[in-house]
Amino acid sequence: MTIGFIGTGEITKAVVTGMSTVDGEKPTILVSPRNEEIAAGLADRFENVEIAASNQAVIDGAETVCLALRPGDAEEIIKTLKFGPSHHVISFMPTFSQARLSGIVAPATRITLVTPLPAVAFHGGPTPVFPPDEDAIAMFDPLGTVVAAETDDEYQAMCVATASLAGAYAYYETIADWLQAKNLPADKARAFSGAVFYALAATARNAPEMSFSELTHESATRGGTNEQVLKHLKDNNVYTAFSKALDGIWDRFENAKPSSD
Ligand SMILES: NC(=O)c1ccc[n+]([C@@H]2O[C@H](COP(=O)([O-])OP(=O)(O)OC[C@H]3O[C@@H](n4cnc5c(N)ncnc54)[C@H](OP(=O)(O)O)[C@@H]3O)[C@@H](O)[C@H]2O)c1
Structure with a gap:
């Protein structure tokens, strides 16, 4: 499985580090070229990490795409990209609901919201997941403790608690x-x-x-x-x-x- 990341900032660094240091098989990871320094650091450190040529190249090369952009920039950036109907979109952006994302990642419809904390880097981070998508849970479970939310409000409450x-x-x-x-x-x-x-x-x-x-x-x-x-x-x-x-x-x-x- 190839997991792509758009927005290679602090939380992507933590998640990619966690995923690349689990025991056993590591996923193939494709990160967007920005932030250049963080992307280069991850690709240098981990054999399973590659830097894509562009944001669109991340989407074209991965079945699962994690969105880790700053909330103020995200919508404009995502609107310029083309997703396919079979993409699984995983958003780390707590202020973006599924409904809002579905309008900008269509025709992709499988959207999961997760809010990993930086301690996922050393497999000690709590991660709320909504809805309880089995693949998303399996991705984040080895990085600490996944708590799956059954409703939007349950998910929002956990995101609030991270404050x-x-x-x-x-x-x-x-x-x-x-x-x-x-x-x-x-x-x-x-x-x-x-x-x-x-x-x-x-x-x-x-x-x-x-x-x-x-x-x-x-x-x-x-x-x-x-x-x-x-x-x-x-x-x-x-x-x-x-x-x-x-x-x-x-x-x-x-x-x-x-x-x-
Ligand atoms: N940090 C956390 O603990 C945490 C935890 C859970 C969720 N989140 C959420 O995750 C998202 C990212 O947070 P963060 O802390 O990782 O922020 P961040 O460190 O600022 O990372 C955002 C990254 O997006 C990059 N970027 C800007 N424009 C881009 C573009 N056009 N294409 C591709 N990448 C672009 C930025 O690159 P430049 O550096 O070059 O500007 C930056 O590296 C936010 O929505 C945040 O709320 C964060």
Whole structure:
């Protein structure tokens, strides 16, 4: 199978790296020539990656075409290209619905939306997929965790949740900064806060049957220090603020939809 990529930027680099470093057979990959430096880097590093002569050459040489363009440029670029009826189009662009894409990639009708995160490069990325296309799931499953959405709204909700990453890092930055303010050297503060972060992630990963509420409850010993911090954060509406921030991103996605969607 040949997988093509139009828009060889940061997320294509991560996905191509992930796909080219899986165990066993690697897919043949055709990337668009722009960005020149990223395309050259991928083709130099991986034997299964080739640079196509143009965007149209990607489409002509691949059965599956991933679209990874910046949302502001994408429509104008895609409109100049000719797809065939049997192409499987996989879009990484969260603000493009299936309905909007079907108008610009016709006669191709098989359209799957996926939002991989950069950690797919080292097979640790979560990827929402909609609709649950078996081939798309098989492509992204080896790159981390695929969560298939059954409806447009389920998919959009997961895309919205990916806006939580910087806020989550800032939480651990707050802990590291606090440790430094207590005179712990910066390298130790980074190491310790990072280790707490990894420990929590590993604990949650190793116990998928436990809800986050159960994990929270288990960590907050009655009368203990964790319970005190949790109560303080809740009393100060920290989690309500986080949830409201995600509502703001949901509204942004809704407002970005063309009125025909
Ligand atoms: N980054 C992420 O973590 C992530 C995750 C999931 C989804 N996405 C989505 O994926 C899309 C791409 O994101 P990105 O972060 O990879 O952006 P990016 O790094 O800016 O990549 C976009 C690429 O498109 C290239 N390009 C511009 N005009 C082109 C043309 N006419 N033909 C072919 N390629 C062209 C750009 O080349 P130049 O550099 O030469 O301008 C750039 O390399 C966006 O819609 C984004 O929302 C991103």
